[in-house]
Amino acid sequence: MxxxxxxxxxxxxxxxxxxxxxxxxxxxxxxxxxxxxxxxxxxxxxxxxxxxxxxxxxxxxxxxxxxxxxxxxxxxxxxxxxxxxxxxxxxxxxxxxxxxxxxxxxxxxxxxxxxxxxxxxxxxxxxxxxxxxxxxxxxxxxxxxxxxxxxxxxxxxxxxxxxxxxxxxxxxxxxxxxxxxxxxxxxFPLVQPPYVREAPAYFTRDGLHYLVTSGTTGYYPNPSMVAVAPSYHGPWRELNDPHPDDPTRSSYQSQISCVFRHPHKQDLYIALADRWLPRYGASSEAAVAMHAERFRPMGGHKPGPWSELTEIDTSIADYVWLPFRFEGERAILDWHDEWRIEDYA
Missing domain, CATH: 2.115.10.20 (Glycosyl hydrolase domain; family 43)
Incomplete structure (x- = not known):
């Protein structure tokens, strides 16, 4: 249990x-x-x-x-x-x-x-x-x-x-x-992967509309981005990577699929994310270097050796569920080894 x-x-x-x-x-x-x-x-x-x-x-x-x-x-x-x-x-x-x-x-x-x-x-x-x-x-x-x-x-x-x-x-x-x-x-018109935004996850809070998106790198994790707007159709204003304390810029080795607002809590929004490649060592020095190379400014991008990093076995994919913390408009996901819904009002 x-x-x-x-x-x-x-x-x-x-x-x-x-x-x-x-x-x-x-x-x-x-x-x-x-x-x-x-x-x-x-x-x-x-x-x-x-x-x-x-x-x-x-x-x-x-x-x-x-x-x-x-x-x-x-x-x-x-x-x-x-x-x-x-x-x-x-x-x-x-x-x-x-x-x-x-x-x-x-x-x-x-x-x-x-x-x-x-x-x-x-x-x-x-x-x-x-x-x-x-x-x-x-x-x-x-x-x-x-x-x-x-x-x-x-x-x-x-x-x-x-x-x-x-x-x-x-x-x-x-x-x-x-x-x-x-x-x-x-x-979010952009020229090419990995910069194009995908995996949109919508939620609304305090009269604002939020979208969390990822870059386009297949099953390999990348930095997420939070944007806000006054309506469903925008205009969208980019705010922040919701994982600011993740040095690997890999969204804690995950990709968010949706944001679930708990219906019986005052302000609990849960990011549901997949860790598609649990064997992928995003905390290693090699992974940090690869992410820095992959997401360097436009014009200097070189494709990373994604196919060489790990075997893609989605049958063992895991989940990374984390509660959002808000600083004004900013939506932030802190890492928790363990957390409980009962700890939220």
Whole structure:
């Protein structure tokens, strides 16, 4: 029985198995927390398996998680399916429609012809889900890492996504949350990876809208960035790396997938992050030098030898969950070997 959160340590479910809910998020429904994400349990090197569906866990305390199974199973018998385990399916995000109660899940799939989106719906958080929109390009764009946002006052939805490898887009969702309307805004235009922002994670606090993003370096960690704006569509103002005390500039060897505001605490915002490569020694002198080289000013950038650093085995990826601390507008993530939700009012 767990009584605390220990960032970076192996996290087991109530059956003693490694938790696989990567690149996902948390929903609270009728007092129960549901944590869902990519199931990487079969994604060992050489397996040819990128994912094995979307898995969900439930909890009453955010510490102890019960496996609720594959809410969106893979489709191994259909190579053309976006859910085929060899496809690069990433970052499921689910919204609950405020009027119908229906659950709407978006996923992205990296394919040989570009990045595509697929939308599924279900009447229950645990499924079954059915595809209602498949292999499409929102706004005609290749949509990469993304987040979905629902305004709590009017129920309007927003889709933040990386327009692959150029800028970040905020697009209004249709009333049923399964498509974009055509109205959008563009943000953080940059020339190339690793500077292009991806992995947007949205939250709002004290009337400000926040986005936390990472650079574009594949599974290898890099510095995150916090920006604030007066509205969903900006304009966004860059503030800070939320990990200022991390000398490796690797976001504590992790990438944030979402920010979860605890519904029963006054001011507890939790950054949920994946440590995709737990064997990657980001604290070593070599890693520090590599990060300094990779993120030198534009014009002096040289690609780092990423493929030589470590074997990419996402089947053993871990999690780094940390609470935000705020200094005025600045959102900061201090390192904690262990922390407890009960310590927050």
């Amino acid at each position: 767990r009584t605390s959160i220990t960032p970076g340590q192996v996290w087991l479910d109530t059956d003693g198995k490694r938790i696989h809910a990567h690149g996902g998020s948390i929903l609270e429904i009728d007092g129960t927390f549901y944590w869902y994400g990519e199931n990487k349990e079969r994604s060992a090197p050489g397996s040819g398996i990128w994912h094995w569906g979307v898995r969900c866990y439930s909890s009453s305390d955010l510490y102890n998680w019960t496996d609720r199974g594959l809410i969106i199973p893979p489709e191994p018998d259909d190579p053309a399916s976006p859910l085929h385990p060899a496809t690069s399916m990433d970052r499921p995000h689910i919204l609950r429609h405020p009027d119908t109660g229906r659950y709407v899940c978006w996923i992205k799939v990296m394919s040989p012809v570009g990045q595509r989106s697929t939308v599924l719906v279900a009447d229950d958080i645990l499924g079954p889900y059915r595809v209602v929109r498949q292999d499409f390009k929102p706004l005609g764009m290749n949509a990469g890492d993304f987040d979905l946002v629902l305004d709590p006052t009017d129920g309007k939805g927003y889709h933040y996504f990386e327009r692959v490898h150029s800028e970040l887009i905020c697009a209004d969702l249709t009333p049923d949350l399964t498509d974009v309307t055509g109205y959008y805004s563009t943000h």
